[in-house]
Amino acid sequence: MIGIINYGSGNIEAITNIYNRLNIECKVINKLAEFDGVDRLVLPGVGSFDECMKQLIDSGFKEKLNKLVLESKIPILGICIGMHIMANSSEEGDLEGLGWIPGKVKKFDKTLLVNKPYLPHMGWNNINNIHNHIIFTGVNENQGFYFVHSYYYECKNEQNILTVCNYGLDFSSSIFNENIFGMQFHPEKSHSNGENLLNNFAKLDIC
Amino acid sequence: MLRSRITPCLLVHRKGLVKTVNFKEPKYVGDPINAVKIFNEKEVDELIVLDIDATKEKRGPDFTLIRNLAAECRMPFCYGGGVSSVEQARKIISLGAEKVALSSAVINNPFLCKEIGNAVGVQSVVVVLDVRKRKLLGGYDIFTHNGKVKSKRKFKEFIVELNHIGVGEIVVNSIDNDGKMTGYDMELATLVRDLCDTPITILGGAGSLDHIKKIITKFKVIGAAAGSLFVFKGKYKAVLINYPNREEKFPLY
Numbered sequence: 103m104i105g106i107i108n109y110g111s112g113n114i115e116a117i118t119n120i121y122n123r124l125n126i127e128c129k130v131i132n133k134l135a136e137f138d139g140v141d142r143l144v145l146p147g148v149g150s151f152d153e154c155m156k157q158l159i160d161s162g163f164k165e166k167l168n169k170l171v172l173e174s175k176i177p178i179l180g181i182c183i184g185m186h187i188m189a190n191s192s193e194e195g196d197l198e199g200l201g202w203i204p205g206k207v208k209k210f211d212k213t214l215l216v217n218k219p220y221l222p223h224m225g226w227n228n229i230n231n232i233h234n235h236i237i238f239t240g241v242n243e244n245q246g247f248y249f250v251h252s253y254y255y256e257c258k259n260e261q262n263i264l265t266v267c268n269y270g271l272d273f274s275s276s277i278f279n280e281n282i283f284g285m286q287f288h289p290e291k292s293h294s295n296g297e298n299l300l301n302n303f304a305k306l307d308i309c
Numbered sequence: 310m311l312r313s314r315i316t317p318c319l320l321v322h323r324k325g326l327v328k329t330v331n332f333k334e335p336k337y338v339g340d341p342i343n344a345v346k347i348f349n350e351k352e353v354d355e356l357i358v359l360d361i362d363a364t365k366e367k368r369g370p371d372f373t374l375i376r377n378l379a380a381e382c383r384m385p386f387c388y389g390g391g392v393s394s395v396e397q398a399r400k401i402i403s404l405g406a407e408k409v410a411l412s413s414a415v416i417n418n419p420f421l422c423k424e425i426g427n428a429v430g431v432q433s434v435v436v437v438l439d440v441r442k443r444k445l446l447g448g449y450d451i452f453t454h455n456g457k458v459k460s461k462r463k464f465k466e467f468i469v470e471l472n473h474i475g476v477g478e479i480v481v482n483s484i485d486n487d488g489k490m491t492g493y494d495m496e497l498a499t500l501v502r503d504l505c506d507t508p509i510t511i512l513g514g515a516g517s518l519d520h521i522k523k524i525i526t527k528f529k530v531i532g533a534a535a536g537s538l539f540v541f542k543g544k545y546k547a548v549l550i551n552y553p554n555r556e557e558k559f560p561l562y
Contacts, residue, residue, distance in 0.1 A: 115405035119380050148430060217529040219508040222432055224477075225530070226354055227311045245352070245555065248385055249311075250407075250432050269311060291385045291407060293352045 147183025152195035185284030214270030247287030330488030363391025379405030483513030490516025
């Protein structure tokens, strides 16, 4: 059973819609007790870095997630801001991140961009699967994924980088560390590529 | 490389899809859900659906339709028509839409963009401006209520104001070119691009992939939206939902 964490006013419907279509069991987690029976997690992201961290702390989810992800090694997939909060810190906020994958979230440098509109990086961009990870099986790199963001994850350790994308500079479009995955793009808005990726994540043999 | 977005724009009128010419003569082109299913198969970059009855009939958005459309969409989905409050916008996003399009409500009260942006994220706020070229003086006027009511707002100043307030995207729709399939108003596109650095999408006039290629070549990163092009085929305009496949699409960038 996949648990989709609801910690705010986010658009979680798009993710449940895909898992429903794939006939994969999923449920939305609104409160602590609902983590029971879940064997992998999706952490969507909405709003800003600090808002997300505050929600996680206030709901008690942060503590629970640290236990499930770091101790029980449950696979987790963070999307967009859900990825950013896995970092140690962010230029977007003052709160400390979860610190699961060493790194810092930075704002794109407008001066490196040639064409208007500069920010956000919004639309479809191709990815380069440098790690050749099984989670990208069946994904077409040229078709790529749908992105919408102004901040990117700068990994401290290169071995955590799964794919790269270019927008003014090369940045990590997805990252991982054992059972922990972060995607900058939106698989739930990315047609067959996104569906393949969410399907691969659901079937990933990690534990 | 970040690609320009090629976006079908569908109009909802009396629960069915229609396509207009100069915002008039709505011609029935099919069922909305069915069209979305086909556009899924064709892997369209994004989809805009506008309810053209809502504002005219002084009613809010049709949440049942939005829920059903969003459940099908595997791409970013933007919904507009009759949205005039933060609560409505919040609900549309929570139903699974990526973006909410605003028009007459923010033309009356631009500050609403800011309020909705705070609630759902600035990137999800899309402002649609229907414009008509001035015949004698040059420049453009903004219209609401399906091109029937002329707004007092000055077009150029309003684009600058929206850019300053901060919105996710500005869609500029040429009433003059709507349904004509003779090409985009490139002068309009150039004007809007120069005035702001917000993402923009141009709508109205696209009749061939060459028209799309022309606008992408000029602006590098832009939203190229079209109605007729993606719902009609051939010189007799037979109704047929279509969209370039990957082989046809990639040479356009």
